[in-house]
Amino acid sequence: MLKTISILVDNEAGVLARVTNLFSRRGYNIDSLAVGTTDVPSQSRITVRVDCDARVLEQIIFQVGKLVCVHKVKVLESDSQVSRELTLIKVRANAAVRGEIIQIAEVFRARIIDLTPEAMTIELTGDGGKTDALLDMLRPYGVVEMARTGIVALDRGLASISDSPYIFN
Amino acid sequence: MNGAEFIVRALIRQGQKTVFGYPGGTVLSLYDSLYRHRKEIRHVRTAHEQGAAHAADGFARASAGIGVCFATSGPGATNLVTGIANAFMDSVPVVFITGNVEHALIGTDSFQEVDIVGMTLGVTKHSWAARSAAMLADAMSRAFGIALGGRKGPVLIDVAKDVLEGDDPVYGEALERIVPYVPDVIGAQGARGALDTPLGGRGECGGLDTGVEAEACVTAGQDVDAGSGGMAGQDVDGAVRLLEEAKRPLIIAGGGAVASGAGGEITKLARKLGAPVCHTLMGTGLMPSGDPLNFGLLGQMASARVRAASDECDLLIVVGARLSNKVADLREFGASGRKLLQIDSDRAEINKVVRADVYIAGDAKAALRGILARSGGIGERKPWCCGVDVRETPGENDEIDAATRTVKKGYVDPADIFDAVRRAAGEGITVATDVGCHQLYTARYFRFEPEDRFITSGGLGTMGFGLGAAVGAQIAAPDRVTVLFTGDGSFLMNLNELSTVRNEGLPLIVVVLRNGQLGMVHEMQRKLCGRRYSQTSLGMKLNISALCRAFGLRGARVRSAAELEAEVRKAVAAREPVVIDVRTILRGV
Ligand SMILES: Cc1ncc(C[n+]2csc(CCOP(=O)(O)OP(=O)(O)O)c2C)c(N)n1
Ligand SMILES: [Mg+2]
Numbered sequence: 001m002l003k004t005i006s007i008l009v010d011n012e013a014g015v016l017a018r019v020t021n022l023f024s025r026r027g028y029n030i031d032s033l034a035v036g037t038t039d040v041p042s043q044s045r046i047t048v049r050v051d052c053d054a055r056v057l058e059q060i061i062f063q064v065g066k067l068v069c070v071h072k073v074k075v076l077e078s079d080s081q082v083s084r085e086l087t088l089i090k091v092r093a094n095a096a097v098r099g100e101i102i103q104i105a106e107v108f109r110a111r112i113i114d115l116t117p118e119a120m121t122i123e124l125t126g127d128g129g130k131t132d133a134l135l136d137m138l139r140p141y142g143v144v145e146m147a148r149t150g151i152v153a154l155d156r157g158l159a160s161i162s163d164s165p166y167i168f169n
Numbered sequence: 170m171n172g173a174e175f176i177v178r179a180l181i182r183q184g185q186k187t188v189f190g191y192p193g194g195t196v197l198s199l200y201d202s203l204y205r206h207r208k209e210i211r212h213v214r215t216a217h218e219q220g221a222a223h224a225a226d227g228f229a230r231a232s233a234g235i236g237v238c239f240a241t242s243g244p245g246a247t248n249l250v251t252g253i254a255n256a257f258m259d260s261v262p263v264v265f266i267t268g269n270v271e272h273a274l275i276g277t278d279s280f281q282e283v284d285i286v287g288m289t290l291g292v293t294k295h296s297w298a299a300r301s302a303a304m305l306a307d308a309m310s311r312a313f314g315i316a317l318g319g320r321k322g323p324v325l326i327d328v329a330k331d332v333l334e335g336d337d338p339v340y341g342e343a344l345e346r347i348v349p350y351v352p353d354v355i356g357a358q359g360a361r362g363a364l365d366t367p368l369g370g371r372g373e374c375g376g377l378d379t380g381v382e383a384e385a386c387v388t389a390g391q392d393v394d395a396g397s398g399g400m401a402g403q404d405v406d407g408a409v410r411l412l413e414e415a416k417r418p419l420i421i422a423g424g425g426a427v428a429s430g431a432g433g434e435i436t437k438l439a440r441k442l443g444a445p446v447c448h449t450l451m452g453t454g455l456m457p458s459g460d461p462l463n464f465g466l467l468g469q470m471a472s473a474r475v476r477a478a479s480d481e482c483d484l485l486i487v488v489g490a491r492l493s494n495k496v497a498d499l500r501e502f503g504a505s506g507r508k509l510l511q512i513d514s515d516r517a518e519i520n521k522v523v524r525a526d527v528y529i530a531g532d533a534k535a536a537l538r539g540i541l542a543r544s545g546g547i548g549e550r551k552p553w554c555c556g557v558d559v560r561e562t563p564g565e566n567d568e569i570d571a572a573t574r575t576v577k578k579g580y581v582d583p584a585d586i587f588d589a590v591r592r593a594a595g596e597g598i599t600v601a602t603d604v605g606c607h608q609l610y611t612a613r614y615f616r617f618e619p620e621d622r623f624i625t626s627g628g629l630g631t632m633g634f635g636l637g638a639a640v641g642a643q644i645a646a647p648d649r650v651t652v653l654f655t656g657d658g659s660f661l662m663n664l665n666e667l668s669t670v671r672n673e674g675l676p677l678i679v680v681v682l683r684n685g686q687l688g689m690v691h692e693m694q695r696k697l698c699g700r701r702y703s704q705t706s707l708g709m710k711l712n713i714s715a716l717c718r719a720f721g722l723r724g725a726r727v728r729s730a731a732e733l734e735a736e737v738r739k740a741v742a743a744r745e746p747v748v749i750d751v752r753t754i755l756r757g758v
Contacts, residue, residue: 014286014298021290055520062517068295068315 002031003057004081004153006161007046007064008072011037015069019046022067028052028060032085032128034150043071045161047152065168074164076153083153086123087131088113092142093120101141108134119144127151172305172333173198174205175340176266179309181209184349185237187228187644188212189221191248193241194281195268195330200239213644213673215637216665218245222252223637224644224669225263229256230624231599231642231649233430235316235350236263242270243281246327247288251631254292256323258628259424259451262316263323265293272300272329286327294322300329302337310343313350320515321428405539407527411510412544415484417553418444421467421499424451424627425489425513426533432456434537435488441541443550445478447471449490453612454600454623462552466613467496478554484508489533492522493628499523512536578728580752583607583682585730587615590652590680593737596620599642599651603635603659606688606755611654622649633662636679640666643675650741652678657707658687667720667748676744678737680751685709688755713750726750 009015016035023030032049050060061073076083093101098120105112105122108130114121124134128151135143154160170178176199180188191214192200203212215221218240225236236256240249246267256263269275270282286298295315297308308326316324412418420442422435432455439446439456445464446456456463464475471479479485479499484507491513492499511518511525512533519528529536581589587610597620602608604626617623624642626634639653660681670677691705717724725747727733733751740747 017287018290025291055524058520059517062515062519066294066320066515066517 001051001053002078003050003052004076004078004083004151005048005050005057005060005064006072006074006076006153006164007048007070008038008161009044009046009067010069010071011042011044012069015044016046018067018069019064022063023048023050023060026059026063028056032150034085034152036152045152047150049151061166065166068169070168072161072164072168073166074155074161076155080156080159081153082156083127083151084125085128085131085149085151086125087134087146087148088121088123089135089138089146090114090119090121090144091138092118092144094118097141101138104134104137108137110134170340170344171198171202171336172299172302172328172340173202175305175344176309176328176333177202177206177210178344179347180237181206182344182347182349183313185235186210188237188239189215189224189228189641190239191215191218191221191241191245192239193245193268195242195270196239196245196333198330198333199266199268212239213640213669215640215669217663218248219252219633220637220640220663220666220669222249222263222265223255223631223634223663224641224666225265226252226256226259226261226634227601227624227638227641228645229261229263229641230638231622232645234262234645235313236261236641238263238265240265240267241281242268242285242330243283245281246283246285249285250289250292251629251633252637253289253323253325255626255629255631255634257292257294259626260321260428261323262321264312264316265323265325267325267327268333269298269327269329271331273331275300275329286325289325292323293325296325296327298327299332302332302335302339305332306339306343310347317350320425320513320518405529405536405543408510408512408529408536408540409543409547411484411508411527412442412486412540413547415442415508417482418442418484418486419478419482420444420446421449421485421487421490421496422446422452422455423449423488423490425515426452427455427489427623429489429514429533429535431488431534431537434534434541436460436462437541438486438537441544441547441549443552443554444486445474445552445554447475447478449493449496449627450609450612450625451627452490453625454617454621456617457619457621458616459618464554466609467499468609469495470609470613472613474554482507484510486510486512488512488537489514491518577754580754581727581730581733583610583753583755584614586654586680586682586733586751586753587611589730589734590654590678590737591616593734594650594652594678594741597649598622599624599639599646599649601625601635601639601642601651601653603653603655604630604632604689605656605659606684606692607654607656607659607682609689610682610755615654622646632656632659635659636663636666636670639677639679640669640673640675643677644673650678651676652680652737654680654682656688657681657683657685657711661707661711664716667717667722670746671721675746676740677746678740679746679748680733680737681713681748682755683709683713683750683752684755685752709752713748717748722746722748724748724750728752 029051034047038045110122110124113123225238229236270279286296299305312324439462447464447467508526511528516530596618599622601624602611635653635655643651687705714724725736
């Protein structure tokens with residue numbers, strides 16, 4: 001089962017290494033990971049999506065919670081979160097196919113952010129599911145490269161990581 | 170004041186009177202400060218950094234305090250790694266401080282530069298790469314608290330050479346703020362010691378007679394699935410209810426029970442419930458061997474009655490034990506319909522391998538006191554225990570019956586070795602071991618008395634741990650007789666520390682249980698490799714007495730239990746070190 005876990009950490013050098021080291025040494029499978037600062041300059045937020053069962057989820061919460069740099073952990077429920085991922089896809093696009101590709105992009109509500117005589121770069125924002133579908137559509141034209149940010153997510157409504165029951169250091 | 174001077178003064182302020190370590194280029198200034206403060210703080214220079222790390226570990230265990238260990242950058246730091254991992258696996262509080270190259274050189278593969286923080290991420294509770302005075306000040310003011318808070322463990326502070334050498338005004342203020350650390354008995358997690366709010370446990374557990382505030386919860390059949398606090402909080406009453414319902418409770422005591430000094434509480438609870446107590450390797454010595462309710466060691470060397478008790482019990486009360494794969498049979502527990510009550514200062518241990526029906530995430534001693542205070546309704550029960558009248562059961566030692574004891578001339582049976590040392594060394598001693606058959610034999614057959622202390626490498630199983638650890642333990646408790654039982658393989662790994670024994674004038678008693686083999690692996694090869702004994706024979710050629718003489722120590726070869734006893738008595742009376750070479754047969758494990 002895919003779980004979205006938010007981890008509030010110190011915004012300090014080495015913190016990401018500690019968290020990812022823990023995940024890899026304990027064999028938790030990271031599906032997606034994103035890190036960035038928050039409205040509080042001293043804190044960063046790590047959003048991980050992990051494929052795990054309830055027992056491993058409990059382990060993740062409390063093993064992560066033992067890291068001194070971790071303050072709060074929250075498991076975001078799939079039905080009460082909003083999540084987004086940004087993807088950039090560069091695809092071969094000469095004049096002959098340019099129109100088709102633009103049409104595909106429109107269907108996915110993706111934007112064209114760079115265009116040259118041979119290539120086009122498309123930006124897609126979504127909750128992750130659309131990305132693979134768009135990629136499948138673009139493959140026949142020749143995908144040159146792509147990059148994705150990993151999923152970030154927040155609770156819906158006024159709920160936030162502040163009301164998490166898992167408060168650590 | 171420079172960083173080095175700050176470190177030394179901070180240690181003194183925190184009441185640390187002993188440091189282990191080894192000097193080098195990047196820590197010149199640190200050793201210069203130690204020289205200046207040599208009347209206030211004793212530095213023990215070992216033969217090797219690994220020995221220093223194990224000594225700091227043994228010191229922490231024997232003093233129930235904290236160990237401190239210094240090393241230089243590069244090879245000095247990497248030599249610590251086994252010792253750091255060992256302390257981590259056994260939850261021993263040690264503050265490791267390493268020098269590193271100047272901060273401007275870091276990342277350039279300069280001479281003796283290694284990323285020791287990166288290398289030890291997985292085996293430290295926390296670590297700091299102190300690249301500025303402010304970072305060093307912050308690290309020193311938190312290191313002790315983190316190492317000692319909740320589940321104990323090692324921390325590492327890696328300090329750039331220029332930070333050690335540079336003067337800075339922050340040190341003065343930081344020093345003012347440093348006070349001796351008072352352990353927080355609640356301690357479930359990390360630096361702050363307590364896990365306040367998760368699962369809403371704390372409030373609901375308040376008001377115990379003992380003032381315990383532990384997080385106690387019932388989890389049966391529930392999911393953590395939710396961030397909504399999927400596990401309902403409940404107080405210690407949940408635990409008491411399980412105890413009331415149980416007909417055949419069995420207590421499992423591990424290193425966490427020893428670390429929290431919960432021997433008395435476990436004994437009380439065992440008597441009240443009529444529950445036998447089994448212990449993990451790390452729980453050895455928590456209860457005297459002679460106590461009829463102490464059934465003994467779990468795991469591969471478990472006696473028949475331990476196996477019977479764990480088969481027949483209907484409630485397992487696990488106190489400070491991680492249920493590792495060494496006690497694999499207990500991991501099957503969930504399916505059997507029997508109940509599990511788990512007490513652990515580390516919340517992450519709860520439900521890790523077996524789902525607990527009720528747990529208390531908090532200090533073992535405090536939690537047990539809480540339970541005892543609330544279990545007035547449980548009348549004193551007679552021991553159950555598998556049809557064996559436990560009051561009649563003789564001590565574990567007698568299970569090696571006379572008929573099977575070693576008869577080979579010049580050899581002494583392990584049971585006789587332990588009996589002889591026990592008689593000669595008196596009570597209230599520290600017993601340390603290395604790793605191998607001799608280690609499990611000591612845990613299984615040595616007759617521990619109430620004030621004894623047992624020190625072993627349980628989690629990492631580090632051959633070569635023993636001598637360093639015994640050095641540290643002897644220094645922590647100079648008036649205690651300290652005996653190291655080591656194997657001929659383990660002894661060879663770090664015997665360089667005999668020079669430390671000599672230099673520091675430690676009255677250590679080292680007993681080498683010499684079977685001419687890497688016994689434990691030899692045994693595996695017998696069972697699993699069709700008796701193809703690949704590289705596990707040591708032979709008997711090493712002249713241990715001559716070796717010890719070269720170190721300026723007395724070595725003695727003994728050929729009977731009586732000779733062994735006489736040697737130990739002599740050493741105890743003279744308060745002088747001795748290394749005793751005793752040939753023995755370790756009958757498999
Ligand atoms: C550093 C290290 N290397 C290898 C091992 C694997 N090992 C476990 S027990 C053992 C043999 C120990 O021999 P000895 O010290 O003579 O003890 P005995 O089993 O003979 O009593 C070995 C090689 C280990 N535990 N630690
Ligand atoms: Mg041996």
